[in-house]
Amino acid sequence: MDSTILLFLVQDGVTxxxxxxxxxxxxxxxxxxxxxxxxxxxxxVTYGALTLALLDxxxxxxxxxxxxGFGLVAFVIExxxxxxxxxxxxxxxxxxxxxVLPCLIVAATFWLAPMKLPPWxxxxxxxxxxxxxxxxxxxxxFRPVAxxxxxxxxxxxxxxxxxxxxxxxxxxxxxxxxxxxLSSTSLPVGPLVITGQTLSIxxxxxxxxxxxxxxxNKPLFGKALRATAINRLGARLVGIRTSLSGSxxxxxxxxxxxxxxxxxxxxxTIYYDTGFIIGLKGFIAAIIGSLASYPLTVVAALVVGIAExxxxxxxxxxxxxxxxxxxxxxLIWLSLSxxxxxxxx
Amino acid sequence: MSDATMKQKSGLSRRSMFFxxxxxILFAIPLIPGVPVYWITLLDNIGLAxxxxxxxxxxxxxxxxxxxxxATFCGFAAYTTAxxxxxxxxxxxxxxxxxxxxxxxxxxxxxxxxxxxSGHYLPLGTLAWGIAIFYLFSKLDFLGRNxxxxxxxPISIAGYQFFDSRSIFYVIWIFVIIAVLTTTNxxxxxxxxxxxxxxxxxxxxxxxGVDTTRTKLVVFVYxxxxxxxxxxxxxxxQRAVNPTPFGVGASIEYLFxxxxxxxxxxxxxxxxxxxxxxxxxxxxxxxxxxxGGQAHYEEVVFGIVLVLILQKSRxxxxxxxxxxxxxxxDPFIDRKAEALPVRTRPEPGSKILDLDTVRKQxxxxxxxxxxxxxxxxxxxxxxxxxxxxxxxTTFNLVTGTLPLTSGKIEFRGEPIHGLSPRQIAQxxxxxxxxxxxxxxxxxxxxxxxxxxxxxGSAGVASASLRLDRAEEARILAExxxxxxxxxxxxxxxxxxxxxxxxxxxxxxxxRALCLDPTLLLLDEPAAGLRHFEKQQLSELLRQLRSEGxxxxxxxxxMGFVMNLxxxxxxxxxxxxxxxxxxxxxxxxxAVIQAYLGADA
Numbered sequence: 046m047d048s049t050i051l052l053f054l055v056q057d058g059v060t061x062x063x064x065x066x067x068x069x070x071x072x073x074x075x076x077x078x079x080x081x082x083x084x085x086x087x088x089x090v091t092y093g094a095l096t097l098a099l100l101d102x103x104x105x106x107x108x109x110x111x112x113x114g115f116g117l118v119a120f121v122i123e124x125x126x127x128x129x130x131x132x133x134x135x136x137x138x139x140x141x142x143x144x145v146l147p148c149l150i151v152a153a154t155f156w157l158a159p160m161k162l163p164p165w166x167x168x169x170x171x172x173x174x175x176x177x178x179x180x181x182x183x184x185x186x187f188r189p190v191a192x193x194x195x196x197x198x199x200x201x202x203x204x205x206x207x208x209x210x211x212x213x214x215x216x217x218x219x220x221x222x223x224x225x226x227l228s229s230t231s232l233p234v235g236p237l238v239i240t241g242q243t244l245s246i247x248x249x250x251x252x253x254x255x256x257x258x259x260x261x262n263k264p265l266f267g268k269a270l271r272a273t274a275i276n277r278l279g280a281r282l283v284g285i286r287t288s289l290s291g292s293x294x295x296x297x298x299x300x301x302x303x304x305x306x307x308x309x310x311x312x313x314t315i316y317y318d319t320g321f322i323i324g325l326k327g328f329i330a331a332i333i334g335s336l337a338s339y340p341l342t343v344v345a346a347l348v349v350g351i352a353e354x355x356x357x358x359x360x361x362x363x364x365x366x367x368x369x370x371x372x373x374x375x376l377i378w379l380s381l382s383x384x385x386x387x388x389x390x
Numbered sequence: 391m392s393d394a395t396m397k398q399k400s401g402l403s404r405r406s407m408f409f410x411x412x413x414x415i416l417f418a419i420p421l422i423p424g425v426p427v428y429w430i431t432l433l434d435n436i437g438l439a440x441x442x443x444x445x446x447x448x449x450x451x452x453x454x455x456x457x458x459x460x461a462t463f464c465g466f467a468a469y470t471t472a473x474x475x476x477x478x479x480x481x482x483x484x485x486x487x488x489x490x491x492x493x494x495x496x497x498x499x500x501x502x503x504x505x506x507x508s509g510h511y512l513p514l515g516t517l518a519w520g521i522a523i524f525y526l527f528s529k530l531d532f533l534g535r536n537x538x539x540x541x542x543x544p545i546s547i548a549g550y551q552f553f554d555s556r557s558i559f560y561v562i563w564i565f566v567i568i569a570v571l572t573t574t575n576x577x578x579x580x581x582x583x584x585x586x587x588x589x590x591x592x593x594x595x596x597x598x599g600v601d602t603t604r605t606k607l608v609v610f611v612y613x614x615x616x617x618x619x620x621x622x623x624x625x626x627x628q629r630a631v632n633p634t635p636f637g638v639g640a641s642i643e644y645l646f647x648x649x650x651x652x653x654x655x656x657x658x659x660x661x662x663x664x665x666x667x668x669x670x671x672x673x674x675x676x677x678x679x680x681x682g683g684q685a686h687y688e689e690v691v692f693g694i695v696l697v698l699i700l701q702k703s704r705x706x707x708x709x710x711x712x713x714x715x716x717x718x719x720d721p722f723i724d725r726k727a728e729a730l731p732v733r734t735r736p737e738p739g740s741k742i743l744d745l746d747t748v749r750k751q752x753x754x755x756x757x758x759x760x761x762x763x764x765x766x767x768x769x770x771x772x773x774x775x776x777x778x779x780x781x782x783t784t785f786n787l788v789t790g791t792l793p794l795t796s797g798k799i800e801f802r803g804e805p806i807h808g809l810s811p812r813q814i815a816q817x818x819x820x821x822x823x824x825x826x827x828x829x830x831x832x833x834x835x836x837x838x839x840x841x842x843x844x845x846g847s848a849g850v851a852s853a854s855l856r857l858d859r860a861e862e863a864r865i866l867a868e869x870x871x872x873x874x875x876x877x878x879x880x881x882x883x884x885x886x887x888x889x890x891x892x893x894x895x896x897x898x899x900x901r902a903l904c905l906d907p908t909l910l911l912l913d914e915p916a917a918g919l920r921h922f923e924k925q926q927l928s929e930l931l932r933q934l935r936s937e938g939x940x941x942x943x944x945x946x947x948m949g950f951v952m953n954l955x956x957x958x959x960x961x962x963x964x965x966x967x968x969x970x971x972x973x974x975x976x977x978x979x980a981v982i983q984a985y986l987g988a989d990a
Contacts, residue, residue: 082510082514186697189701190700190701190704193700193704195509195510196456196510196513197700197704199456199510199513200456200645200649200696200700201696201697201700201701203642203645203693203696204692204693204694204695204696204697204700205693205697206693207642207689207690207692207693207696208689208690208691208692208693208694208697209693210689211687211688211689211690211691211692211693212690214689215687215690325521329518332514362529363525363526363529365521365522365525366522366523366525366526366529369518369519369521369522369525370518370519370522372514372515372518373503373515373518373519376507376511376514376515376518377503377506377507377515379511380506380507380508380509380511380512381506
C-alpha cells in the first residue's frame with residue numbers, strides 16, 4: 046500500500062464520514078430535544094435524494110403525495126388532540142400549516158418540475174417537499190406518546206422507520222436513481238481530486254455542527270429546547286411549548302436529512318433503502334457522541350468513515366461487521382460512565 | 391383460604407382447564423379432514439415464532455431488557471445444525487444438543503457484554519451485534535455466504551421422516567407447549583420473583599440478596615435457548631438456511647410480537663406471534679391484490695400498527711384478551727409447610743450495630759462528620775435531625791448503598807462497611823425504602839416473598855421442572871405468616887398497586903421481616919401517613935420489639951419518634967449533637983437550638 050492509496054482511502058473515509066456526521070448531528074439534535082432515538086433519520090436522506098433525482102429528469106416525484114397525505118393525517122390528529130381547546134383561529138392556523146402549505150408545494154412542483162430547472166433550484170424544491178414531513182411525522186407518530194420512556198419512543202421510531210421505508214418503495218420503486226451534481230468544479234490537490242460536491246458536504250457538516258453547538262449552548266431558545274428533553278413537565282411549567290420544540294427539532298432533522306440525500310445522490314446510486322444504511326452509520330456516530338455532543342459526533346463519524354474505508358480495502362467482506370462491532374466497546378464505556386437512573390415504565 | 395385449598399385439592403383451576411381445552415383443540419386441527427395444508431403451515435410458522443417470542447416476553451416484558459438480537463440466536467442454532475447435518479451427516483437430534491450448546495456459549499458471551507448496559511444503551515448494543523453477526527453469517531464461506539446451506543435433512547424419529555407440515559406441526563407445538571409450561575413455572579418461583587423485580591425495583595431486589603446482574607444474564611440466556619430451539623426447528627422444517635431470517639428485520643418482527651402480545655404471560659407471546667404472522671400473511675396477500683405491483687407494502691402497515699399499539703395500548707393486546715378468560719386461582723398456601731430455618735438471635739441488650747467515627751465526604755462537602763453511636767439488641771432507635779442533617783446518608787452507609795469515606799461499621803461484631811447491599815442483607819439486616827419500592831402489578835404475597843429470596847436456593851432448572859415446590863411452599867407460608875403478622879392478611883392476594891401508601895409501607899416491613907432480620911432499618915416509615923396509620927405503625931413496631939426485634943429508624947416526625955423509641959441519636963449538619971432517651975434528648979439545648987433556632 047503506497048501513500049497515494051492511503052490518501053485516497055482517507056479522502057473517501059472523510060467524505061463518507063462527513064455525510065455520517067451530518068446525520069449523526071441530526072440524530073443528536075432530535076434526541077436532545079425529544080428523547081427520541083430517531084431511527085428514520087435515514088429515510089429523509091432517501092426521500093431527499095430520490096426527490097431531487099426525479100426532479101432532475103423533469104418528473105413529479107411521488108413524495109408530493111406523501112407530503113399531502115402526511116399533512117392531512119397530521120391535521121386530523123392535531124385537531125383531535127386539541128379538541129377541547131379548538132376555535133376558528135386555531136383550526137385556520139392548523140389548516141394553513143398542514144393542508145394549504147403542502148397543497149401549495151404540490152402545485153408548485155407540478156408547475157416547476159417539467160421546466161427542468163437548474164440543479165440548485167431543484168434542490169430547494171426537493172427541500173421544500175421533504176422538510177415539512179418532519180413536523181407532520183412528529184405530530185402523527187410521536188406527540189401522542191411524547192411522555193413515554195426512551196425505550197417506548199425507540200420502538201415507535203422503529204415502527205415509523207418500517208412504514209417510511211415501505212412508503213419509499215411504494216413511491217420510488219425498487220430501482221435506484223442518481224442526480225446530476227450541483228457543481229462540476231474540481232480541484233486537484235496532489236494526487237487527489239476534490240470536487241465541488243465533496244467540498245459542499247464538508248462545509249455543510251461543519252456549519253451544521255457549529256450552528257447547533259452554538260444554538261444549544263447560547264441563546265435562551267436553545268436552552269429552552271434542551272429543557273424540554275430533560276423535564277417536559279418542568280419545561281411546560283416555566284412556559285416552554287414542548288410540542289413546538291419537537292416540531293422544530295423535526296423540521297431541522299428533515300432538512301439535514303434531505304440535504305444529505307441531495308448531496309449524496311450525484312455521487313452514488315440511491316435505492317429506497319440506501320438512506321437507512323447511511324443513517325445507521327450516522328446513528329453509530331451519534332451514539333459514540335453519547336447522543337449529546339455535536340463535535341464529538343462529527344469526530345466519531347469521521348472515525349467511522351475512515352475505519353470503513355480502510356476495512357473495505359483490507360477486508361471488504363467484513364466491512365459492516367467491523368464497523369458495527371466498533372460501537373460495542375463504546376456502549377460499554379458510556380454505560381459504565383453514565384449514572385444509571387431506574388426508568389420506571 | 392379454604393376456598394383456595396378446595397381449588398388446589400380439586401386439581402386444576404378453571405384457567406388451567408381453559409388452556410388444556412385450547413391445546414386439545416389446537417392439536418386436533420391437523421386431524422380434521424379437509425383442513426388445507428396452507429393453514430397447517432401457517433400454524434407451524436406461528437409456533438416457530440412463538441418459541442422466540444416467549445423468550446422475548448420474558449426478557450423484555452418481564453425483565454425490562456429490549457433485545458434486537460433474538461433472530462441472531464435462531465441463526466446460531468440453525469447454522470450449527472445445518473453445517474452438522476448437511477455437511478457431516480449428523481442426526482438432527484444429536485445436532486439439537488450441539489446447536490443449543492453453541493448458542494448457549496454465544497449467549498453467555500454476548501450476555502456478559504450486553505447485560506451490564508444501562509437504559510437505552512442495552513437495546514442499542516443488541517442492535518449493533520445483531521447487525522454485525524448478520525453480516526458475518528452472510529459473508530462466511532463455510533456458512534455458504536448469501537446462498538446459505540441446502541438441503542438440510544428433515545427431523546426423523548425411528549425412521550419416520552417429518553417431511554410435511556402436518557407431521558412437523560406436532561414436533562413444533564410440543565416444543566411450544568413445553569416452553570410455555572417451563573416459562574410459566576419459572577415465573578411462578580423464587581427466581582421468577584427476582585426476574586420480575588428487574589423491571590422497576592432492581593434496587594429493592596439487591597437489598598434482598600438478588601444478584602440482579604446474574605439474574606439478567608440468566609433471563610438473557612434462557613430467552614436465547616428458546617430462540618435456539620426455534621432456529622434448529624426452522625432449519626429442518628425449511629430444509630435450508632440463509633442469512634435473511636436471522637437479520638435485524640426478523641429480530642424487529644419478533645420484538646413486534648412481544649410488543650403486540652405485551653405483559654408477562656407466555657400465552658401473550660403465542661397471541662403476539664399469531665397476530666403478527668397472520669397480519670403479515672393477510673397483508674402480503676391482500677395488499678398487492680388491492681394496489682397491484684410489488685410486495686413489501688406490508689412493512690408500511692406493520693409500522694403503522696406497531697405505532698398504534700404503542701400509542702393506544704402500551705401494555706400490548708394480551709390484557710384485552712385476558713379480561714375475557716377465567717381468572718387464575720389464588721396461589722395455594724400450605725400452612726403445614728415446614729418453617730424456614732431462622733438465624734440465632736442476639737442476646738437482648740447486647741451491642742448489635744456499632745458506628746465508629748463514620749465519615750462521608752462528597753468532594754468538599756462533609757455529609758456525615760465522624761459520627762459514632764451504637765444500638766443494643768431489642769431497642770427501637772431513632773435517628774433524627776433537621777433537613778440536610780445527614781440522616782439519609784448515614785442510613786445509606788449502613789445499608790451499603792453508599793461507600794464510607796472513613797470509619798468503621800460493625801454488625802454483630804463483624805465489620806460490614808465496604809460490603810454490597812446484597813452482602814449486608816445476607817448478614818441479617820432488613821430494610822424499607824423512603825420512596826416505596828414494590829412491584830405494583832405483582833401480588834402482595836409475591837412482593838413479600840421476594841424478601842425471603844436468600845432463604846431459598848432453587849434455581850432456573852428446578853423451578854422450570856417444578857422440583858422447587860417444597861421450598862416454594864415454605865417460602866410462601868413464611869410470606870403469608872409475615873403478611874398476617876403485620877396485619878395485611880386480607881390483602882394478601884391483591885395486586886400491590888391497589889394498596890394505599892400506608893399499607894405499602896407496612897408491606898415493605900413485612901418484606902423486610904421475610905429476610906429473617908435481626909436488625910430492621912426503616913427509612914422515614916411515617917412519611918406521608920395519616921394520623922391513624924401512624925398509630926397503627928407505632929403499634930406494629932412496639933409489637934415487633936416485644937418479639938425481640940431491633941429497629942433503627944430515620945424519621946422526621948418528632949411526635950412519632952418521641953413516643954416510640956428507646957434511644958435517639960440527633961444529627962445536625964452531619965455531626966452528632968446529642969444522644970439519649972427521648973426525655974433527655976427533648977430537653978437537650980443543642981437539639982432545641984437545631985430545631986427551633988438560636989434564640990429558643
